[in-house]
Amino acid sequence: MAIDEQELRPDVVVHAKEATPHQHEEQSDLERLCINTIRTLAMDAVQQANSGHPGTPMGMAPVGYTLFTELLDHDPADPHWPDRDRFVLSAGHACLLQYALLFLTGYDLTLDDIKSFRQWGSKCAGHPERGLCPGVEVNTGPLGQGVANAIGLAIAERMLAARFNRPGHEIVNHRTYVICGDGDLMEGVSAEAASLAGNLSLGKLIAFYDDNHISIEGSTELAFGEQVGRRFEAYGWHVLRVSDANDLAELRDAVRTAQAYEDHPSMIVVRSVIGFGAPNKQGTPSAHGSPLGPDEVKAAKENLGWPYAEPFTVPDEALQYYRQSAERGRETHRSWTARFAAYESEHPDLAAEFRRTVVDGELPAAWADALPTFPTETPLSTRVASGRTLNAIAAAVPELVGGSADLAPSTETYLKGYADIGTADFSGRNFHFGVREHAMGSVMNGVAAHGGLRIYGGTFFVFSDYMRPAVRMAALQDLPVVYVWTHDSIGLGEDGPTHQPIEHLASLRAMPGLAVIRPADANETAQAWAVALRRHHAPTALVLSRQNLPVMSNVPRDAVSLGAWVVETGDDVVIVATGSEVSLALAARQQLDAGGVSAQVVSMPCWELFERQDDDYRTQVFPAGVPVLAVEAASPFGWSRYADDTVTLDHFGASAPADRLFREFGFTPENVVARAKALLESKE
Ligand SMILES: Cc1ncc(C[n+]2csc(CCOP(=O)(O)OP(=O)(O)O)c2C)c(N)n1
Numbered sequence: 054m055a056i057d058e059q060e061l062r063p064d065v066v067v068h069a070k071e072a073t074p075h076q077h078e079e080q081s082d083l084e085r086l087c088i089n090t091i092r093t094l095a096m097d098a099v100q101q102a103n104s105g106h107p108g109t110p111m112g113m114a115p116v117g118y119t120l121f122t123e124l125l126d127h128d129p130a131d132p133h134w135p136d137r138d139r140f141v142l143s144a145g146h147a148c149l150l151q152y153a154l155l156f157l158t159g160y161d162l163t164l165d166d167i168k169s170f171r172q173w174g175s176k177c178a179g180h181p182e183r184g185l186c187p188g189v190e191v192n193t194g195p196l197g198q199g200v201a202n203a204i205g206l207a208i209a210e211r212m213l214a215a216r217f218n219r220p221g222h223e224i225v226n227h228r229t230y231v232i233c234g235d236g237d238l239m240e241g242v243s244a245e246a247a248s249l250a251g252n253l254s255l256g257k258l259i260a261f262y263d264d265n266h267i268s269i270e271g272s273t274e275l276a277f278g279e280q281v282g283r284r285f286e287a288y289g290w291h292v293l294r295v296s297d298a299n300d301l302a303e304l305r306d307a308v309r310t311a312q313a314y315e316d317h318p319s320m321i322v323v324r325s326v327i328g329f330g331a332p333n334k335q336g337t338p339s340a341h342g343s344p345l346g347p348d349e350v351k352a353a354k355e356n357l358g359w360p361y362a363e364p365f366t367v368p369d370e371a372l373q374y375y376r377q378s379a380e381r382g383r384e385t386h387r388s389w390t391a392r393f394a395a396y397e398s399e400h401p402d403l404a405a406e407f408r409r410t411v412v413d414g415e416l417p418a419a420w421a422d423a424l425p426t427f428p429t430e431t432p433l434s435t436r437v438a439s440g441r442t443l444n445a446i447a448a449a450v451p452e453l454v455g456g457s458a459d460l461a462p463s464t465e466t467y468l469k470g471y472a473d474i475g476t477a478d479f480s481g482r483n484f485h486f487g488v489r490e491h492a493m494g495s496v497m498n499g500v501a502a503h504g505g506l507r508i509y510g511g512t513f514f515v516f517s518d519y520m521r522p523a524v525r526m527a528a529l530q531d532l533p534v535v536y537v538w539t540h541d542s543i544g545l546g547e548d549g550p551t552h553q554p555i556e557h558l559a560s561l562r563a564m565p566g567l568a569v570i571r572p573a574d575a576n577e578t579a580q581a582w583a584v585a586l587r588r589h590h591a592p593t594a595l596v597l598s599r600q601n602l603p604v605m606s607n608v609p610r611d612a613v614s615l616g617a618w619v620v621e622t623g624d625d626v627v628i629v630a631t632g633s634e635v636s637l638a639l640a641a642r643q644q645l646d647a648g649g650v651s652a653q654v655v656s657m658p659c660w661e662l663f664e665r666q667d668d669d670y671r672t673q674v675f676p677a678g679v680p681v682l683a684v685e686a687a688s689p690f691g692w693s694r695y696a697d698d699t700v701t702l703d704h705f706g707a708s709a710p711a712d713r714l715f716r717e718f719g720f721t722p723e724n725v726v727a728r729a730k731a732l733l734e735s736k737e
């Protein structure tokens with residue numbers, strides 16, 4: 054049933070009266086009990102924590118119930134089973150919906166975990182956390198990103214299906230479900246990603262939109278009166294509508310229809326009532342994000358026909374039903390294991406490859422032999438060196454896939470000789486993310502969270518700002534994604550200050566868990582890729598030059614993994630630089646030498662990795678008592694950690710050829726020499 058015009062009334066306002074609960078004929082007593090178990094757990098947990106969001110778990114409880122007991126192919130005993138369906142609660146604030154369902158269906162989560170919701174050490178954190186709570190595929194909470202993560206998960210499924218399935222052997226074949234709310238769909242990132250998903254004709258993805266007409270400040274009419282379903286239809290999604298979340302028959306019918314359409318993603322717009330059952334608060338923002346209060350909890354339980362006075366009551370019949378429902382997924386898992394064994398005997402090499410990439414997430418043996426060494430004769434930009442490295446290792450690392458936000462020719466991110474990922478075609482390796490940096494970052498997170506692929510994404514470094522929310526989520530979740538950020542400084546020249554990063558290095562270095570690598574030349578760049586791919590549980594940023602840089606001959610094999618290394622030794626002063634400024638530091642060293650000053654030049658591609666080195670190594674790089682001058686065409690912020698003075702930029706750039714900008718802003722050997730001498734004098 055396609056959405057029809059009359060059903061979409063932008064002027065609908067929910068009145069509490071309209072939302073008065075009724076005993077739905079469509080629900081059996083057991084179904085109602087099971088659904089109300091979610092609602093009461095959510096109310097009680099928020100009440101106990103005195104913090105949290107009861108409203109949406111209550112409103113969407115029937116959807117969660119149907120999804121977890123009838124739709125999801127999942128095995129609570131093995132949350133990592135590779136062919137499980139994926140579920141993302143993009144509306145992460147409603148996490149009690151997910152926690153209740155994970156506990157009830159038998160994941161390694163107890164009622165005590167739910168009782169300690171939002172407390173120190175609980176698996177039930179304030180928002181769902183991957184790795185902390187079994188069954189949580191991705192961290193959600195920053196609204197909108199979960200939708201894009203789900204799209205990444207669904208893309209990974211199609212890509213792995215294209216790689217591994219063979220006639221008669223469908224070993225990758227699962228769906229991705231996402232629950233999202235008004236806030237998710239107000240956020241641009243969900244629109245960016247949904248547009249991409251539509252363009253890819255990404256079937257096997259079903260989104261439930263919790264159309265409750267309420268967000269924190271009041272009715273969604275305040276800021277979000279559009280016809281969301283229409284918008285998704287325009288993106289190329291199938292849009293279906295369920296007029297009442299409590300109508301399980303309508304819900305099942307919509308899901309069946311959505312499942313049957315595998316040629317496009319589906320959105321089921323579910324009209325629900327936030328805080329359903331709470332007589333004085335349902336349908337209003339006061340049910341969104343604070344405890345209902347003891348009186349309202351009591352009234353809600355009465356209103357829902359809940360006979361148990363004790364908080365956190367889980368009726369035996371309900372628990373039993375939920376636990377039994379998991380048998381369906383367990384059976385699917387068992388049959389998958391048997392099917393995988395048959396696949397393994399017919400296609401042993403593919404099965405081994407599946408185990409290596411999807412199950413173990415390991416790199417192939419000897420892949421690093423494919424890493425190139427660049428000759429010193431020809432200067433090369435580090436972006437070109439990155440592109441050549443990628444292409445050199447592509448055959449050896451088949452799980453390496455990626456693309457760019459419409460900048461592949463500039464970011465050098467294209468894998469030559471490999472197909473594109475296009476409409477309903479997922480056999481290739483090159484993504485076209487479109488000009489959608491935030492979605493690119495979030496889709497990358499979904500692909501990485503799925504497992505089986507190593508993904509990179511590129512854009513200009515200055516637009517890392519547009520990706521940053523997703524970068525933070527990658528770092529928070531230890532996801533092994535690689536950012537290829539080129540045009541890394543005023544060195545990009547003519548495009549001017551809008552395109553010239555200044556504060557980006559400093560701000561990204563401040564992000565826990567992210568390794569920011571700014572290689573000085575082509576050989577450091579090849580090593581940077583090796584470091585990035587070996588980081589199986591953390592994101593890496595490669596910050597690369599547009600302009601050509603001299604290629605060094607003496608880069609040791611561990612130059613990048615150590616974070617910093619001594620390019621030339623010296624006694625009087627250390628000049629530490631990164632990226633394009635390393636060659637500048639070397640030129641300054643020569644002039645200082647002629648003037649009788651002995652300078653040590655340090656290339657410091659990665660602060661984060663240097664911080665892990667022992668004191669011995671650190672004092673080789675920065676000998677005690679020797680003054681340090683840092684040279685970097687970026688903000689000085691942070692350099693006081695290592696340096697006594699800096700040649701840096703504490704203002705924006707300008708539009709001009711790069712050479713002129715470097716001269717105007719003091720990035721010349723002469724100025725570095727003068728500043729080094731001044732530093733030495735100040736220390737005398
Ligand atoms: C990016 C982002 N901005 C703001 C918030 C804070 N926030 C949490 S829930 C919410 C309202 C969401 O409304 P909706 O999705 O309709 O959820 P409902 O009130 O229906 O549960 C806001 C603004 C957030 N979590 N993420």
Ligand SMILES: [Mg+2]
Pocket residue numbers: 234235236263264265266267268
């Ligand atoms: Mg809402």
